[in-house]
Amino acid sequence: MGGSQIRKLVIRKNFEIVANAKxxxxxxxxxxxxxxxxxxxxxxxPLAAAKDVLKDSYRNFGQALLRHVxxxxxxxxxxxxxxxxxxxxxxxLNDDPRYCSFDECLSIAIDLTNDLNQNLINDKIELxxxxxxxxxxxxxxxxxxxxxxxxxxxxxxxxPGNIAWTCTDKMLRTMKLxxxxxxxxxxxxxxxxxxxxxxxVMIKTYLTDRVLTGDHKTNREKRWEVHPQSVHFAxxxxxxxxxxxxxxxxxxxxxxxxxxxxxxQQQGILPEEHVTFKCPITLEKxxxxxxRSELENPMHGKSAFQVGHLNPLKLxxxxxxxxxxxxxxxxxxxxxxxxxxxxxxxxxxxxxxKRIASNYKAEK
Numbered sequence: 001m002g003g004s005q006i007r008k009l010v011i012r013k014n015f016e017i018v019a020n021a022k023x024x025x026x027x028x029x030x031x032x033x034x035x036x037x038x039x040x041x042x043x044x045x046p047l048a049a050a051k052d053v054l055k056d057s058y059r060n061f062g063q064a065l066l067r068h069v070x071x072x073x074x075x076x077x078x079x080x081x082x083x084x085x086x087x088x089x090x091x092x093l094n095d096d097p098r099y100c101s102f103d104e105c106l107s108i109a110i111d112l113t114n115d116l117n118q119n120l121i122n123d124k125i126e127l128x129x130x131x132x133x134x135x136x137x138x139x140x141x142x143x144x145x146x147x148x149x150x151x152x153x154x155x156x157x158x159x160p161g162n163i164a165w166t167c168t169d170k171m172l173r174t175m176k177l178x179x180x181x182x183x184x185x186x187x188x189x190x191x192x193x194x195x196x197x198x199x200x201v202m203i204k205t206y207l208t209d210r211v212l213t214g215d216h217k218t219n220r221e222k223r224w225e226v227h228p229q230s231v232h233f234a235x236x237x238x239x240x241x242x243x244x245x246x247x248x249x250x251x252x253x254x255x256x257x258x259x260x261x262x263x264x265q266q267q268g269i270l271p272e273e274h275v276t277f278k279c280p281i282t283l284e285k286x287x288x289x290x291x292r293s294e295l296e297n298p299m300h301g302k303s304a305f306q307v308g309h310l311n312p313l314k315l316x317x318x319x320x321x322x323x324x325x326x327x328x329x330x331x332x333x334x335x336x337x338x339x340x341x342x343x344x345x346x347x348x349x350x351x352x353x354k355r356i357a358s359n360y361k362a363e364k
């Protein structure tokens with residue numbers, strides 16, 4: 001066995017040791033594996049060049065590369081109670097489209113690092129986009145990385161050629177809105193909006209619910225790390241579009257402070273025109289004052305403001321414009337609206353309500 005093969009074996013074993021520990025530690029992985037990758041013959045020069053340019057963001061870049069290329073957070077079976085960080089070649093992923101061998105993961109890392117050097121870090125605009133993600137993440141090790149396509153058959157999703165640096169205009173807009181709202185220098189209510197993002201938006205946008213039925217059971221996995229044929233799957237760029245949509249809807253709640261909205265409109269982050277937001281089921285106006293009061297004074301197990309899919313994911317209606325985990329299919333709802341809808345689609349719920357109203361009218 002040659003020296004390069006021995007080095008690759010050492011790197012792989014270190015990945016497995018850290019990932020198989022009872023509690024995953026990114027600092028431990030970065031400390032043990034990253035120096036080995038920096039010494040790899042195909043990564044040595046491009047990583048050194050990236051370090052010179054990224055400077056303080058270099059560690060964020062390194063941790064993001066380790067997390068999103070070599071690792072996956074999968075739900076533990078058979079109980080579906082918690083998730084565990086695993087290597088992409090973990091036995092649970094055998095015959096699974098999310099599987100990726102160590103050699104292929106290494107190839108992806110080399111491709112992404114070369115692309116970083118050739119197309120991103122020497123372009124001031126692209127570099128600024130990278131740093132927005134590294135400085136404004138609300139998820140651990142967040143980075144503008146996404147799959148190019150979601151395979152609709154049994155083809156593998158995590159493979160060389162199908163993961164790339166990705167920052168669409170919508171993703172950039174979302175990052176600008178997120179950072180603006182959380183920065184005390186720009187936001188009149190930075191701590192409040194941080195709570196909104198962390199306690200309300202992040203979970204419903206980026207993580208799956210606990211689903212114990214069907215072929216693909218989930219529980220708090222990243223949307224882009226569930227099985228790609230699951231109705232709960234979503235690309236990162238689609239999730240970020242949802243984050244923006246939910247915040248934009250919130251900014252249209254009745255009595256949303258004008259001093260909050262105006263700076264966002266002046267920056268072009270929010271549109272100038274707006275229509276007061278209503279629950280899509282009850283059509284009652286949603287109150288920002290009540291929303292804020294509830295967030296700052298929560299009652300366990302109770303919430304008058306919820307997030308739901310207009311067409312429930314389990315219906316999986318591909319013929320509908322609003323389907324799947326997308327910005328067009330997710331919305332704030334009142335608790336009453338959510339209870340009324342149940343497992344019905346939005347159209348069926350509205351038909352039911354019209355039928356009930358007609359019945360009451362006929363009784364008079």
